[in-house]
Amino acid sequence: MVEYIWAFLVGGAICFVGQMLLDIGKLSPVQVLVTLMIFGMMLDGFHLYDFLISVAGAGATLPITGLGHSLVHGAMNAGNNGLFSISDGLFDMAAVTFVFSILFSVTVALLFRPHGGV
Template sequence: MEMFLDYLWVFLIGGLVCMIGQILIITTNITSARILVTFVIVGVFLEAIGVFDYISAFAGAGINVPIIGFGASLAKGTIGAVKSQGLLGIFTGGLTATAGGIAAAIIFAFIFALIFRSHTKK
């Protein structure tokens, strides 16, 4: 039962975040690049004011899978690195924390670009 509730929260929060994105698309006609940028900045902000971890505690993937989570780990990495390395952390922290995701995106994009070619939309 507890697990079911956990998953329900994931679904509800994740869906809500995505729906906010859709509301932005409908009302302002913004492109997907702008949507992603907006949500990354929101993630950085949520982490910076220390709210992200509270949401993450009960929303799990619902807040970590949306690109907000990516922004939050950028900020978390930077803050952590600033704590341990000082000024250098501002430069090294963010990308170190998100290196896995960015590298994965680059590697898989490259591989699949070699394999596949684009399909015409119907």
């Protein structure tokens, strides 16, 4: 039960920061997306995001910061094998996220019709 509470608190805090960037910072959604991804990348670069995942589980892996963590973590792990393997490692850990996002988007686009006009 405690794992669910931590997942809710950490995931909620990440989403709260994103919402504050939208409302108070007046950033566009794309800018918030990039900001949160870079934040996740920086935390993983300093080896702090793994601790956050161990505490919060899905609360840390599901928000967009988790994708930034996956990209950097894969690149850092593959970097030990040489410079040219970094691009392979970059997408190894994040491939599932990309595939699921594309399949979900195509499914929703096929099932629902957008409304034209205002």
